[in-house]
Amino acid sequence: MLELKNVYFTIPESEEREGGRRSIINGINYVFEKGKFYAITGPNGSGKTTLAKLIMGIYPLSQGTILFKGQDISPLSITERAKAGIAYSFQQPARFKGITFRDLLTIATGVDDERKLLEILGRVGICPLSFLDKEVDARLSGGEIKKIELATTIAANPALAIYDEPDTGIDLWTIGPMVSLLKKELAERRTTTIVVSHNRAFLEAADVVLIINSGRIVYDGNLEGAMPLLDDLSVCTYRDSCEGERDAGCYR
Amino acid sequence: MLDAIDKTLLKTVADLEGLPKGAYNIRKNGKLLSRQVSANIDIESNADGTGIIVTVKPGTQNESIHIPVILSQAGLYDVVYNTFIIGDDADVTIVAGCGIHCGSSEPEGHAGIHEFQVGKRAKVIYVEKHYASGDGRGRRSLNPTTRVFLAEGARAEMELTQIAGVDEANRVNEADLGPDSMLLITERVLTDGEQSAVSTNNIVMKGAGSRANMISRSVMKGNSKQIFYATIDAQNRCFGHIECDAIIMDNGTNETMPSLKAGHPDAELTHEASIGKIANDQLTKLMSLGLTYDQAVNRIIQGFLK
Numbered sequence: 001m002l003e004l005k006n007v008y009f010t011i012p013e014s015e016e017r018e019g020g021r022r023s024i025i026n027g028i029n030y031v032f033e034k035g036k037f038y039a040i041t042g043p044n045g046s047g048k049t050t051l052a053k054l055i056m057g058i059y060p061l062s063q064g065t066i067l068f069k070g071q072d073i074s075p076l077s078i079t080e081r082a083k084a085g086i087a088y089s090f091q092q093p094a095r096f097k098g099i100t101f102r103d104l105l106t107i108a109t110g111v112d113d114e115r116k117l118l119e120i121l122g123r124v125g126i127c128p129l130s131f132l133d134k135e136v137d138a139r140l141s142g143g144e145i146k147k148i149e150l151a152t153t154i155a156a157n158p159a160l161a162i163y164d165e166p167d168t169g170i171d172l173w174t175i176g177p178m179v180s181l182l183k184k185e186l187a188e189r190r191t192t193t194i195v196v197s198h199n200r201a202f203l204e205a206a207d208v209v210l211i212i213n214s215g216r217i218v219y220d221g222n223l224e225g226a227m228p229l230l231d232d233l234s235v236c237t238y239r240d241s242c243e244g245e246r247d248a249g250c251y252r
Numbered sequence: 253m254l255d256a257i258d259k260t261l262l263k264t265v266a267d268l269e270g271l272p273k274g275a276y277n278i279r280k281n282g283k284l285l286s287r288q289v290s291a292n293i294d295i296e297s298n299a300d301g302t303g304i305i306v307t308v309k310p311g312t313q314n315e316s317i318h319i320p321v322i323l324s325q326a327g328l329y330d331v332v333y334n335t336f337i338i339g340d341d342a343d344v345t346i347v348a349g350c351g352i353h354c355g356s357s358e359p360e361g362h363a364g365i366h367e368f369q370v371g372k373r374a375k376v377i378y379v380e381k382h383y384a385s386g387d388g389r390g391r392r393s394l395n396p397t398t399r400v401f402l403a404e405g406a407r408a409e410m411e412l413t414q415i416a417g418v419d420e421a422n423r424v425n426e427a428d429l430g431p432d433s434m435l436l437i438t439e440r441v442l443t444d445g446e447q448s449a450v451s452t453n454n455i456v457m458k459g460a461g462s463r464a465n466m467i468s469r470s471v472m473k474g475n476s477k478q479i480f481y482a483t484i485d486a487q488n489r490c491f492g493h494i495e496c497d498a499i500i501m502d503n504g505t506n507e508t509m510p511s512l513k514a515g516h517p518d519a520e521l522t523h524e525a526s527i528g529k530i531a532n533d534q535l536t537k538l539m540s541l542g543l544t545y546d547q548a549v550n551r552i553i554q555g556f557l558k
Binding site for chain 2: 056058077078079082083087088090092093094095096097098099103104107108152156
C-alpha cells in the first residue's frame, strides 16, 4: 500500500565542508503492506524521523518516488497526502494559543457534534473527557500533549498512520495501553501502522521491525532476528576513524 | 429607529440582534438614540451632556448593561465621557463597543473615555469591541481610554477587541488596584493595510494582595503597525504578569515594551513577550490534519485572537 522507490534525501553540508551535500536518506526501497504494524528503529541520527517526514511530505524528496495505494504521491503537498489517508503523529507536537483539543479533533475528523466527539474520545480511550476543552498550549505536560497528538491521528481514520516516538513523555503505565490501542485500530480498521521508536514494547508489538542505519534499511524482519544487529549497533562503529577531539562525522 | 447599517454595526460590536434586554444606552452620531434603565441599574446623562453615568446598586447580581456607540455620519468625531459606579458586592457585565460605518471620504472617529469605580468585592466583566466598515476612504479612528479603580477585593475582567477596519487607534488603559483586588485585561488587535494601533497600559498595584494579568494578542497584516506599552508598577505585596504576543504577517511591524517596576520587596512580577511569524510546526500540524496552508493560517489567527 506504500512503496518507497530509490528514495534519497540530502541536505547542504555544514559550512566547513562547503559546497557538498550530506545524505540523510541514502537510497531506500521498501514496500509496506496494508494492515501491518511496522516498527522503525535504529541509532540516533540514522534517518528514522526523516524517512517518516518524507512519507508525510513534510520534507521534499531529493530523489526517488513514493507510491501510496498505487498513486505517485511524491509531488503532493502535506494537505493532499492527509486527504489521501495518511496521518502523522509528531514527536514534538506543536503548541498553539487559543486552539483546543476539541478544535484539533474537529479539524481532523470534520465532526463537531458533541456526542460524536465523545464517541471518538471513548475510542481513543486514553483521554479523560476534561481534556476536550483544554487549550493545546504550553501549559500542557509532555505526556498530555502526546496523548492529544495520538488521539487526533487515530480520530482521522487514516489508511496509513505514522507515529514518531509516541512514547516520548508518556509514563510507563500508559505505554502498554497505547500499544494495545494501536493494535486494536489496526485489527478493526486495517490501519497500516508505522511507529518510529526505541521502545521495546512497540518493537515487540510489530509484525515487522525495520532497522535504519546511516540512511539505509539494514534489516527487516521479526524482532528476534533484529536483536543481534541492535546489540551490535549499540557499539560505536566510528572507533577506527575517531580521533578524539576531532569530528569523525559520526553525528552522535 | 435602527436602520440596516446600524443593525449590522450593533450585531458586530455588541452581539445584539435588536434592542438588548436589561439596561442599555445606544448612542448614534453623537446623540442618544435609545435608553433603558432597570431596577438596579441607573443610567443618566452627565452634567455637561458629554456622556453617561451608570450606577449599579450594591449587591446587584448577574445583570448586564449594553452601551454601544454607532457612527455613520461623515466628518464626525464623537468624544464621550462615561462613568461606571459599581456598588459593593455587585456582579455585572458591561458590553460596550463602537462601530463606525464610513461611506464617504471624510474622516470619522470616536474617543470613549470610560472610568470604572468598582466597589468592595464587586465583580465586573467589561467587553469592548471596535469595528469599522464601509466603502468610503475617510480615515476611521478610535481612541478609547479606560480607567479602572478597584476597591478592596474587587475584580474586573476586561476584554478589549479591535476587529477590523480601524485606520488609527490610540488606546490607553489605566488601572489602580486596591487590596486583594484582581484585574485581568485581554486585548486583541488585528490591523491590516496601512493601519496603525498604539496601546498604552499603566497598571498600578497599590493594595497588598492585589493581582493583575495583562494579556495582549496582536496580528499585523499588510503594512500595518502596532506598538504596545505595558507597565506594572508594584507598590505593595502583589502579583503581576504581562503576556504579549504578536504575529507578523505580510510586511507588518511591531514594537512591544513590557515594563515591570517593583517598589516593594514582596512584589512578584513576570512578563513574557514574543514577536514573530506563525510557527512552522503549527502550520505543518494543521496541514497534516488536512487543512490547506491558507486555511491553517486562518485557523491559527482565529484561535490566537479568540
